[in-house]
Amino acid sequence: MSAGGAYIPSSQQRHMRACMVCSIVRTFQQFNSSGCPNCESFLELANNHEAIQDCTSQVFDGLLTVSDTSKSWVARYQRLEGYVPGVYAVQVEGVLPEDVIAAAENSGVHYIPRDGSVSEALPTDA
Amino acid sequence: MSGYDHRSGSESEDEPFNPVPEVDEDDMAAQEATRRQSAVNEDEEDEEPTTAPRRPQADDEEDEEGGGDDEENDEDEDEDEEDEDDEDDVVARPAKRRKKTKRNMFIDVEAEVDEEEDEEEDDNDEIADEVHPDDLEPTGDDLDDRHHRELDIQRQMHVQKDAEELAKELDEKYRRREAQSARRAASGAIPLALPTVNDPSIWGVKCRPGKEREVIMAIQKRIDDMVRAGQRPKIYSAFERGGTMTGYIYVEADAKQEMIAVVENIPNVFMGQAQIAIEVKERPDLLRKRKRTPLEMGKFVRMIRPNLYKGDLAKVVEVHANGLDCTVQLVPRLDYGLGEDANAASDNKRKRPAFGRTVDRPPQKLFNEAEAKKRHMKHLAQTGSGNQRTFTYKGEDYQNGFLIKDVKVNYVSSDNVNPRMEEMQFFSVTAADGTETLDLVAVQAAQKAAQTGSSFVSGDNVEIYEGEQKGIRGTTVTVTGDIVTLRVTEGELKGRRIDAPVKTLRKLFREGDHVKVIGGSKYIDEVGLVTKLKDDKVTLLCDSTQMEITVFSKDLKRAADSATIGNDSEFDLYDLVQIDAATVGCVVKVDREVLRVLDQQGNVRTLLHTQVSGIVGRNRNAVATDRDGSEIRNDDTVKEHGGESRQGKVVYIHRGVLFVHNRELVENAGIFVVRSTNVVTMAAKSGRTQAAGPDLSGMNPALQQQNGGSNAMPPPPRAAFGRDKLIGKTVTIRKGPHKGLLGIVKDTMNDEARVELHTKNKQVSVKKELLSVKDPITGNNMDYGKFPNRSRGSYAGATPSYNSGRTPGWGNSSRNGPSWGGSTPTGGRTPGWGGGGGRTPGWGGDGGRTAYGDGGRTAYGGDASRTAYGGDGSRTAYGGATAYGGNDGSRTAYGGFNSGGRTPAWGASTSTTNPSKSSNTLSAPTPGAYNAPTPAAYSAPTPGAYGAYSAPTPGGPPMDAPTPGNFAAPTPGDTTGQYATPRGYGGYAATPAAAPTPGAWAETPGVDEDPRYD
Structure with a gap:
């Protein structure tokens, strides 16, 4: 996490956005300056306003702070394992552009929408 | 995946630590951990060889891969359960390992390292079991060096490798990964790590x-x-x-x-x-995620934000690709700057309105270019051309009157939209030929979603119109949630019971069915006859309005009852409502949508409920006067003078306008509007004394006198009606802290006077009755002390002085009737009095009269007669009238008149005046005040005050003289009957002749014939 920690002062909270891939919650400025700490390798959000607009969402629900993504069951359930500690969203609305999904897949990240549209709890057989 | 379920199922049976063995999911994570651990521990000999080489590709998907590999090892694992005792210690370890692999997952070369790592871990396994995973870390660090070296070697190898070979390798690797992802995506989801007791x-x-x-x-x-x-x-x-x-x-x-x-x-x-x-x-x-119902174009939604449009219906025009924004079509709520404060400071940092609902928002109305131009020309720009009337107004786009707005998807709600018909009217589509048609498909789509089982009741005829069972008709038997059980009534399945979701059902009606609207539109509760059916739109003829309306069949049910109208209106029939600032009206019809209101001009207006600002209600104190000057109050019965001579009960009095109700009238529910000056009072509520019967003002002798040209009766002094005569008078205060002080009355209120004291420059408020008027020059008391009290209320004190001034006014009374007698127009009274004269004999004997005399007389009593009055209980009091007679010339005769029948009493009274007064309750104070002053008062000031009277006043003495004369004449008249009275009057009239009372008598006959008298 960046030096200042993941805390977002309340004055900045209205600029919060959540990454559609990893659901980390940061302000637009933070995304713009340092990108997404988990997905930067393929999302390349830093200094890219358009990418931020496309790949992060202002519409999210449930704020979640995780201090230990490996031990926390919540983090595991939210598929946050291996991500940096910080503030995440439980549910992120929005549709990731196709090419971004492809880029994610190419870098080995299987993208599962975090908007509740895919039921994760009930695995169905192929 | 199926392997998963199977395995976990089998394993759960013998998992000793699991508190809820029946829950497979719970087991899974724990079991997984076990498996992982066991794989590392005991199964290494057969597992490692297979897993190790695979791992490089497995990367983050380790779990699954492992799962696949482990399937054949299930039995082994089962036997390994005992190892799980120490699982608590190790539980974090797999996670750690996974984390490590995750971290490295983007580094290709890691594959080799991983393998290496595995071996190491294998080496360290024995230790690992005993040692806390955290303790392992340093070990790893120690080994770092070796990793690096290995890595370098690998790299060198790669470099040496042929580029082609490398490409092939990579290609293969990625293809495989893709295949895996695809497989996983197809399978729907990765199993989630369900919580166990071991988790925090x-x-x-x-x-x-x-x-x-x-x-x-x-x-x-x-x-x-x-x-x-x-x-x-x-x-x-x-x-x-x-x-x-x-x-x-x-x-x-x-x-x-x-x-x-x-x-x-x-x-x-x-x-x-x-x-x-x-x-x-x-x-x-x-952590369950709520699935958002996806927005689709053309769907109706309800706004959540901004506040101005909260709850409004909107139509989705476009859903943006990112799924976060959508464009909606809204009916704007604009006031075009009309509500703006022109003088407000121009800074934009206006204080935000209070949190919560906007208190007052403009009504929904399509965008009006002309309105916008009025005040906000500068904010308006036309952007579209041709048919598309597109404007930009204050930064928002308006198309064909609609506001086109981009909003976040979370600012609209697609749940429970339930559009009402009247909301939908805005969204009607204008066809090329100008006809407006509702986009019924959209409406249906919106309403369908909202349809629940509650709109079905057992016994409804329904049809399945969607799905495999389309076309099946039946009768609903039960409704459970959104599932309706129906008994098929037609076709092959007849008699069978079928369950169907509400969404696929519609109610079935036949032409001629009597139905009731149970929801969904403004026509709720309307009852009517089905006249036309088209799909699930039903047209019915309303029983109440005889209009045809079209509603969805789901909003109907068979009805046995008839319509009840307007049950939810806040207005009732005959309510007086405010229409605008200057107009009120009486509700004459309450419809569902509109009120018919009869306004004060007598026009019938049809208003929406919302256009009526409120109920005015009845003012209990409202008073109006009819054309005769009688007062009219609510509930009085009045009759129109002229015109149609309608009559009825006054329900409302508003300014000079009466809303009168007559049950026999049909139009306007029996309400009509008349000006109060255009009615005569027929009957007053609660027996308020009314001048019923002939107009008696004509009988007023004094009035006649005037008309008759006899100038004996001078025009009344108006003083009583103007400024209080006490003002400016020099007075002494007779009581209280300022007793004895001299001052000048500066101002008067009801019964108080502001007296500027001579001694100090100070004004004090003193009760009028505590003042004695002094002649400023002589210092003599003037009998002003009891000074005309305009409010007829207090007789006692006021009367006498009143008398002096008023006496002449008496004749005049018909004119100032209302003011004269608080309760009775004096005009009327006077004759009554005369009537009394006629009745004189009866009167004398009439105990009841006493009261009468009192009340009516008050005014009268204004005269010295008052004095008499008090005494009225017995005629003696009447005798007091003598004093009266003495009062002025005209009175003389009057007194005589009065005394006609009274003669005996009269006689007595003359002498006993004072005694009678003392017995008089009314004048209890009076005597004291009067006895003494009266003579002086009369003798001295009267002449000065009333020149005209001066002559008659002396009649004071005549009092003695004429009386006999009076006696002589009227007495017989009295005996003859009523006519005596007129004569009495005549006498009165004649009075001006004063002393020559007899002469008065001569005139009497003439008066007598006065037709108005009767």
Whole structure:
């Protein structure tokens, strides 16, 4: 996490956005300056306003702070394992552009929408 | 995947530690951990060889891969259960390992390293079992060097490799990964790590509703601080679920104490109530995601934000690709700057309106270019051309009158939209030929979603119009939630019972069915006859309005009852309502949508309920006067003078307008409007004395006199009606702290006077009755003390002085009737009095009369007669009239008149005047005041005051003289009957002749014939 920690002062909270891939919650400025700490390798959000607009969402629900993504069951359930500690969203609305999904897949990240549209709890057989 | 389920199922049976063996999911994670561990421990000999080479590709998908490989090892694992005793120690280890692999997952070369690592771990396995995973880390660090060396070697190898070969390798690798992803995507989901007892616990902590996010951020801040201080945060995670579980945050930690330590003292966290430990089984529910119903073009939604449009119906025009924004079509709410404060400071940093609902928002209305131009020309720009009338007004786009707005998807709600017909009217589509048609498909789509079982009742005829069972018709038997059980009535399945979801059903009606609208439109509760059916739109002829309306069949039910109209209107028939600032009206018809109101001009207006600002209600004190000057109050019966001579009961009095109700009239529900000056009172409510019968003013002798040209009766002094005569008078105060002080009356109120004292420059308020009027020059008392009291109320004091001034006014009384007698127009009274004269004999004997005399007489009593009156109980009092007679010339005769029948009493009274007064309750004070002053008063000032009277006044003495004369004449008249009275009057009239009372008599006959008398 960046030096200042993941805390977002309340004055900045209205600029919060959540990454559609990893659901980390940061302000637009933070995304713009340092990108997404988990997905930067393929999302390349830093200094890219358009990418931020496309790949992060202002519409999210449930704020979640995780201090230990490996031990926390919540983090595991939210598929946050291996991500940096910080503030995440439980549910992120929005549709990731196709090419971004492809880029994610190419870098080995299987993208599962975090908007509740895919039921994760009930695995169905192929 | 199926292997998973199977295995976990089999294993769960013999998992000793699992508290809920029947829940497979719960087992899985634990079992997985076991498996992983066992794989590392015991199964290494057969597992490692297979897994190790695979791992490089497996990467983050380790679990699954392992799962696949492990299937054949299930039995082995089962036998390994005993090892799980130490699982607690190791539980974190697999996670750690996974984390490691994750970290490396983007580095290709890691594959080799991983293999290496595995071997190492294998080597260290024995240690690992005993040692806490954390302790392993240094070991790893120690080995770092070796890793690097290995890595370098690998790299060198890669470099040496042929580029082509490398490409091939990579290609193969990625293809494989893709295939895996695809497979997984097809399978729908990765199994989620369901919670076990071994995971940290979760507690629900109460917090201030709406502050959940702030609390989470505050916790984050604490975590940040701890990390910065080098401490390990005591909690693993904390989260909130906002709208769904408001008022709670959830904290994940190992121990409650640790959790409390972190959460405590954060603002808006309520630690007062115990924290709820969330059961393992319930934990996934906390993180359940709510599936948002997808927005589609053409769908109707309700606005949530902005506040101005909150709750308004909107139509989705476009859903943006990112799924976050959509464009909606709205009916704008604009006031075009009409509500703006022109003088307000021009800074834009206006204070935000209070949180919550906008108090007053303009009504929904399509955008009007002309309106916008009036005040906001500068904000308006036309952007479209041709048919598309597109404007930009104040930064918003308007198309064909609609506001086209981009909003976030979370600012609209597609749940429970339930559009009403009247809302829908705006969204009607204008066809090329100008006809407007509702986009019924859209309406249907919107309403369909909202349809629930509640609109079906058993016994409804329904049809399945969608799905495989399309076309089946039947009768509903039961409704459970959204499932309706119906008994098929037609076709092959006849008699069978079928369950069908509400969504696929529509109600079936036949032409001629009597139906009732039960919801969904403004026609709710309307009852009518089905005339036309088209799909699920039903046209019916309303019983009440005889209009045809079209509604959806789902909003109908068979009806046995008839319509009840307007049951939800706040207005009732015959309510007096405010239409605008200057107009009121009486409700004459309440319809569902409109009110018919008869306004004060007598016009019938048809108004929407919303156009009526409120009920005025009845003013109980409202008074009007009819054309005769009689007062009219609510509930009086009045009759129109002229015109149609309608009559009825006054229901409302508004200014000079009466709303009169007559049940026999048909139009306007029996209400009509008349001006109060255009009616005569027929009967007053609660027996208020009314001048019923002939107009008696003509009988007023004094009036006649005037007309008759006899100038004996001078025009009345008006003084009583103008300025209080006391003002400017020099007075002494007779009582109270200022007793004895001399002053000048500066102003008067009801019964008080402001007296400017001569002694000090000071004004004091003194009761008028405590003042004696002094002649400023002589210092003599003037009998002004009892000074005309305009409010007829207090007779006692006022009367006498009144008399002097008023006497002449008497004749005049018909004119100033209302003011004269508080209760009775004197005009009327006077004759009555005369009538009394006629009745004189009876009167004398009439105890009841006494009261009468009192009341009516008051005015009268204004005269010296008052004195008499008091005494009225017995005629003696009447005798008091003598004094009266003495009062002025005209009176003389009068007195005589009065005394006609009275003669005896009269006689007595003359002498006993004073005694009678003393016995008089009314004039209790009077005597005191009077006895003494009267003579003086009369003798002295009267002449000065009334020149005209001066002559008659002396009649004071005549009092003695004429009396006999009076006696002589009227007495017989009295005996003859009523005519005596006129004569009495005549006498009165003649009075001006004063002493020559007899002469008066001569005239009497003439008067007598006065037709008006009767």
